[in-house]
Amino acid sequence: MKVWRNLLIGAVVFACLWTGLNYYLSSEIKKHYNKNIYNDYGVISKDQGVILQQTALDKGDLLLFGSSELASTVDQKTTRFFPTKEFPYSVCSIGRAGVLSMEDSLNIESLHFTPDSKVVFLVSLGWFTDYSIVPDAFYANFSKNKFYRYMSDWSIPDQEKIDTAARVSDLIGTYTDTEDLDAWAIGKISRKIPIAFKAANVLTYPWMMFVQAVLNTKDLAASLDYLDKQSAQEQKPLAATDWNKEYLNADVQGGKAVSDSDFYFEDSYRSQIEEILPGQKNSSAGVDLTNSLELRDYDTFLKTCKRKHIKPLIIVESVNGWYFDYKGLGKDKRIAMYSKLCSMANEYGFEAYDMSALEYTPYAYSDEWHLGWRGWLYVNQKITGYFGQNR
Amino acid sequence: MSIRKLQDILVKIAEGPAGGLILGVFLFLALLIYVLAGKQDIPFIYQQF
Numbered sequence: 001m002k003v004w005r006n007l008l009i010g011a012v013v014f015a016c017l018w019t020g021l022n023y024y025l026s027s028e029i030k031k032h033y034n035k036n037i038y039n040d041y042g043v044i045s046k047d048q049g050v051i052l053q054q055t056a057l058d059k060g061d062l063l064l065f066g067s068s069e070l071a072s073t074v075d076q077k078t079t080r081f082f083p084t085k086e087f088p089y090s091v092c093s094i095g096r097a098g099v100l101s102m103e104d105s106l107n108i109e110s111l112h113f114t115p116d117s118k119v120v121f122l123v124s125l126g127w128f129t130d131y132s133i134v135p136d137a138f139y140a141n142f143s144k145n146k147f148y149r150y151m152s153d154w155s156i157p158d159q160e161k162i163d164t165a166a167r168v169s170d171l172i173g174t175y176t177d178t179e180d181l182d183a184w185a186i187g188k189i190s191r192k193i194p195i196a197f198k199a200a201n202v203l204t205y206p207w208m209m210f211v212q213a214v215l216n217t218k219d220l221a222a223s224l225d226y227l228d229k230q231s232a233q234e235q236k237p238l239a240a241t242d243w244n245k246e247y248l249n250a251d252v253q254g255g256k257a258v259s260d261s262d263f264y265f266e267d268s269y270r271s272q273i274e275e276i277l278p279g280q281k282n283s284s285a286g287v288d289l290t291n292s293l294e295l296r297d298y299d300t301f302l303k304t305c306k307r308k309h310i311k312p313l314i315i316v317e318s319v320n321g322w323y324f325d326y327k328g329l330g331k332d333k334r335i336a337m338y339s340k341l342c343s344m345a346n347e348y349g350f351e352a353y354d355m356s357a358l359e360y361t362p363y364a365y366s367d368e369w370h371l372g373w374r375g376w377l378y379v380n381q382k383i384t385g386y387f388g389q390n391r
Numbered sequence: 392m393s394i395r396k397l398q399d400i401l402v403k404i405a406e407g408p409a410g411g412l413i414l415g416v417f418l419f420l421a422l423l424i425y426v427l428a429g430k431q432d433i434p435f436i437y438q439q440f
Contacts, residue, residue, distance in 0.1 A: 003402075006410035013415025018422060218426045 018217070025220035029055065032227040038092040039079040041071045045222040047096055048143040050110045052223050056092040057117055062383070065104050066122035068097035069317070069370045076250055076376035078120075078383065085240040087384045089118065098137025100127050101297040102167060105304040106146040109153060118387055119312040121301075122379075123341060125319050125334065126369050128292040129284065138171040144183045145215040148208040151186065151201065155307065158197050164300060165190035167293075182207070243381060250373035254363030257373075263323045269367040285328030289337040298341065302348045313386045314345040314352040315379055319369040321359030334359070353382045 033055055037046060046052045057063060064070075064078055070093045075081075082091045094107065104121060113119070147168060151161060169187025172180060186208070189200050260270045273280075305312055316338050324334060335356055342352035358364040358375060366372035371379065404410050 002406045002410075006405055006407075006414060009411025010414030010418065013412055014418040014422075017415065017419040021419075021423070214422065214425070217422070221426050 018213075022217055022220060025217070025224055028224050029220065029227060032224065032230075033059075034227055034230040034233045035061070035090050035092075036230045036233055037226065038090055039077070041093065042096050043226060045219065045226045046092075047094060047099075047141065048146075049219040049223055050145065050149075050216070051219050052226075053092070053094055053107070054111055056090075057111060057113065060116070060118075061090045061092055062118040062120060062387070064091050064093045064120050064122070065099075065107070066093065066095045067099040067124060067127075069122060069124065070095055071097070072366070072371060072376065074366070074373050074376060075253065076246070076373050076380065077371075078376060078380055081376070081380045082383075083236075083238055084384070085238045086388060088238055089387075091383075096141070098134060099141050100138065100294060101301040102138070102164070102171075103141050103143075103146075105164070105297070105301040106143065106150050108301075108308055108310070109156075109304055110143075110146045110149045111308075113308055113310045115309070115311075117310055119310050120383060121312050121314050122371075123298070123314060123316050124369060125289070125317065125337060127294045127298075128289045128337060129287050129329075135171045142168075142172055142180070142183075144180045145212055145219065147183050147187075148212050148215075151190075152205055152208045152212070158194075158201075160300065160303065161201070162190050162194050162197055163296075167297065182211070241384070243377075246377055247374065250377050251363055254366075254373040257366075258363065263320060263326070263368075264362045264365070265320075265323075265368075266366040266372070280327055282328035284324070287329055287333075289329075289333055290340070295340075299344065302345060302350070305350065306348050312350055313383065314342075314350050315382065316341045316345075316352055316354050316356075317369065317371065317375075318355040318357075318359045318364075320365040320367065323368050324359075331359070351386060353379075353386075 029051065037043065037052065038056070038061070040046065053063060062082070070077075070079075079091045079093045083089055095103075101123075108119075150156065150164060165187040169184050169191055172184050172187070186200075186204055189204075190197055193200060257266050257268075258264055259267055263270075265273075318338060319334065321331065321334075325331065338354050338356040342354045345352035355364075355375070355378065358378060361374060363373045364371070364375040364378070366375075404413060
């Protein structure tokens with residue numbers, strides 16, 4: 001009897017201390033919060049955590065979800081360009097190389113939005129080429145905390161959960177050194193016994209909640225550690241944007257970095273791929289964009305946005321037209337794909353910005369598909385117009 | 392020390408007046424070590440991309 005009483009006391013003491021720790025870490029994060037982190041790329045606590053993203057949202061700033069294009073260092077990059085007089089909010093970038101629609105779905109499922117939340121998604125054509133779905137890249141960006149948040153949300157229809165769990169278990173299952181065996185197992189079980197999914201979901205629920213709670217504390221600690229290393233935040237006066245001047249400036253900067261007149265690649269990129277360039281000719285001729293598994297994930301992502309009642313701006317990035325013509329992935333195929341991605345977003349009631357008109361615009365892309373000087377400016381102008389009109 | 396002896400000690404602590412408190416603090420310390428020791432962990436695979 002005494003043992004049971006002491007076990008109960010132990011559990012209560014543990015819960016109190018844990019709550020106190022979370023409270024302390026949360027209040028320290030509020031004190032140390034710093035918008036300098038918004039432009040940082042490849043930061044695990046920002047990309048895979050939830051706390052820093054949620055804090056940016058709660059402050060009314062814009063979340064820009066993307067992938068490798070966020071590594072760009074040009075002045076026109078959205079995180080550097082804003083705030084301005086017309087759009088007086090800061091922009092926090094989320095994501096890095098290898099992030100695809102499934103990670104975005106799990107990510108937004110983990111956040112709490114309000115009707116005023118400002119969210120932009122950069123969707124790349126590269127995601128839909130069959131050679132771009134890399135399980136290692138998926139696992140490198142995978143967050144067990146977000147997966148469990150998704151799986152323990154009762155508002156998500158069972159079939160959607162089963163599909164997501166199956167996809168996640170396939171992708172992380174191929175990465176042999178996975179540390180998230182439990183997540184893989186839950187995904188696998190959900191796939192194998194869809195009829196008994198409800199029971200499996202209920203049985204695993206306490207474990208998922210416990211793991212989420214532990215990972216949440218870890219996220220708080222890692223976020224605070226990252227914020228502690230930031231230098232003081234600067235307050236810049238907001239300036240009005242003269243778009244003509246900005247585009248001229250982008251052309252000047254692009255002109256200085258690009259001397260390639262074949263594909264308008266940035267010089268550093270051109271020299272990187274010079275050797276393999278001859279082998280790239282017609283190398284993508286057989287790629288079937290419409291057959292990509294990523295299309296299903298993109299649909300799941302749009303469904304998740306709808307369920308979370310957010311009104312994102314979906315930016316469908318195009319690619320460097322000259323180079324993709326060279327690689328043999330024809331313009332007709334590309335245009336059809338941009339149009340499909342935009343119409344899918346429109347069907348869910350979201351505005352999509354089709355950047356296909358920029359395929360042959362010098363300095364719109366700095367390499368084969370990453371936004372360059374002019375490309376980022378078009379994105380910025382669209383964001384200014386969209387959130388100016390709708391909010 | 393035999394396992395039997397260790398078991399006796401643990402039972403004595405667990406049944407003692409401060410058993411609950413000791414257990415709670417012990418669990419909390421384990422959590423703290425996990426959280427603080429792991430906060431800098433960047434999986435190798437993360438650095439590859």
